[in-house]
Amino acid sequence: MKARRRVVPGAPRPQRTPTVRRIKPAIRPVTPRAGVSPSSAVPSTTSSAASSPAPSSVVDAIGGRPVSLEVDLGRGLVLANPVIAASGPLGYGTEVAELVDLARLGGLVTRGTTIKPRSGNAAPRTTEIAAGLLVGVGLQNPGIEAVLERYAPAWARWTVPVIVNLCGESSGDLVDMVRRLEGVPGIAGVELNLSCPNARGGGVAFGLDAEATRSLVAAVRRATDLPLIAKLTAAAADVRAVARACEEAGADAISAINTLPGLAVAADLAGPALGSVYGGISGPALKPVALRVVFEVAQAVDVPVIGIGGVATIDDVLDLLAVGAAAVGVGVAALADPMLPVRLADELADACRARGVTQVADLVGTALPRRPSPPSTRGAEYAR
C-alpha cells in the first residue's frame, strides 16, 4: 500500500520550521460530511445554468456503488468534485453561463483581477506553440470594484463556489482587495497569484522568493477570513520552500502551477510573436512541469494542493491526483471546449468505479514515494 495523505479540516495543523523534516501524518481518508455541501451553504435560485444541484455522490445507473467526489480545501471550502475551472478560460463565469452547466463544476476560479482597471497588452496576445498556447493578455480586467458590482450578484445565485483570483504589486494592494471581498455574498475563496511583480522587491515576482511570499501571504491572511489559496509559479528556484512559506503564513490550500514565462518568434523573424514580448506557456506542454511541482509540493506541505497544468483528458486528471493533488484545475483546454471540466468530473466518477474505489481521495497521492524524494533543485540528472 502506497502512502496516501488527506488533510482533515478542523484538526490542529501543526506548526513547523522549514529546517526540521517531520514525518507524514497517518493516512486519514475523508468521509463525506453530512450537512456540509456547497449547495446548502449558498442559497440557490433556479437559473438556466444553475438549475440542477451539484451531486456530491454519483450513483451508477446499474446499481453501482456511490462514489464520493467531495474535496475539502479547508476553512469551509468544500468542492462537490475535484475538477475546477482554473483562472482565465471561463472569465468571470457569466460569459459562459448559458453554454456550461456551471453548477456541475467543482469550483470556478475567476480571471486575474487587479485593484485598478487594466487594459492589457498590445495584440497579438496569444500564439500557438507545439502542444500549447503562449498567452500574454496582460491581466485585462475592469478592476475589483467593477468586478464585484457586475459579477458578484450572479455568483451569489450560483451553487458553484466562485474563487476570485487576485493580482497585485504590493501586499497593500492585495490586502485592500481582500478587504473589499469580505462579506460579499457569492465569494467562496481567494486565490493569490504569486506571479506578480513585487514593487518593493525590484519588480521580482513574489512567488520566486520564499520570504517575499511569506510576508505577502501572512499580510493577506491577517486581512481576511475567506479560504486563501496561494498559486505557485514553477519558475521559483525551490518550489518546496515557497510552498512551505505559504503554508506557514496561513494559506489554506496551494494551487500549482501558473504559466511559465516563454517566448515565440514572429513569422517574419523580426521580433517576438506577442505584443507583450513574453507569454505564459500553457497547455499540454506544461503538464510535466506541473506534475513535478505538485509531486514536490505535496510532499512538502500538509495543506491540499490544486494541480493545474496541461489538463485536457481524464488521464491528465488521474496523473495529477496520483502525484498528490487533491483537486485539479482545467486551463487552456477549456477554451476549445468549455464543457470539458464538467465532463472530466463525470469521467472521474467513472474512473473511480472502474478502479473499485468509493471516494476520489483514494486516488490521491498513489504515486508519491514512501520516503521523501530528493528535490529537483539538484537537477534532473543528479536527483538520485
Add this chain to the structure above:
Amino acid sequence: MRPAGAELVEGREILPGQWQQSWHAPAVVSGARAGQYAHVRSREPGGFPVRRPYPIATADPASGTLTIQVESGSRFGAWLAAHRPGDRVDLLGPLGRPFEVDPRSRHLLLIAEGPGIAGLRLLVDEAIRDGRSVVLLYGAASSAGVYPSSLLPDEVEYVVATADGSLGRAGSVGDLVLEYEAWADQSFACGPPALLARVAALAAGRRGRLGVATLGRKRGGGRPVAAGSPEARRKAFLQVVLGQDVGCAAGTCLGCVVEGAGGPVRVCREGPVFAAAELDWGLE
C-alpha cells in the same frame, strides 16, 4: 451559439492552396448572417489547443449546408483541408456580430484581398437577395490567385486588380477604391491589415452618401446611438471584418482583443465586424 457536429459534404481546391469546403451543419446555418463565423475544433491528439474561426462564406438554410474557405498552407488548414466527404468535425456557430446594412443603401462597395473574400462572400448573396447593386473589388498577387467569377452571382460587378498586372488592373485593390467610393452608399472590407488601414483612412470622417434620404432632417437630429451598437454600425460608411484568430469565442480569454477608439474591444464578441470608426487605426 451552440456546439454542433458538422459533416463534410464536398471539398474542392478553388485556387492554389485555397479549399472551399461545404459542411452540413443545419444548427449553425439557421440564423447565420453575413460577417459571422464558425469556430472549428481539431481533435488531433497533441494537436491544436484552440479552435480556429472561419467566416461563413455561404449559407443555404434549405440544405443546411455552409461553406468555408480553408488555406491549406497553415498546419491547421492542412489538417482541415485533408478531410474527406463524410468526415465530421466539431463546429461552433454562428458566432460574432454580423454586418449591418442600412435599409436605404442601394449601392454596396465590397473590398476584398486574397482569402478575405470569404468574409464578404455571404454579404454578396444577402445584398443581391435584397435587390441592392454590388461592386466587388478584389485584389490578388497574380491571376493565379483571383477568386473565380463562376463562384459569384451574375448580378455582381466584379472588378479585379493584380499586383503583377496579369489580370484586370495592375496595382493594388486599394487604388480601385478611389474610383468607386463616390458611387457607394456603404462599403465593406475584408483583407490584410494594411488594406483595411488604407480604406479606413479614406473613409475617415466621411458620412454615408445618402444625401437624398436625409434631406429635410435637422442637422444632427435623431436619437444619439452608442458606438458599436447595430444602429450606429448601420449608419457607418465603412465596416470591416477582422480576420485574426480567436481563442475562446466566448469573450473570456481576451486573446483576440484589439485597440478600439474607446478602449480595447474583443474581436470574438464585439466583432469580427466593426464600423471603421470604432477601431484605432493609428491615423493621427
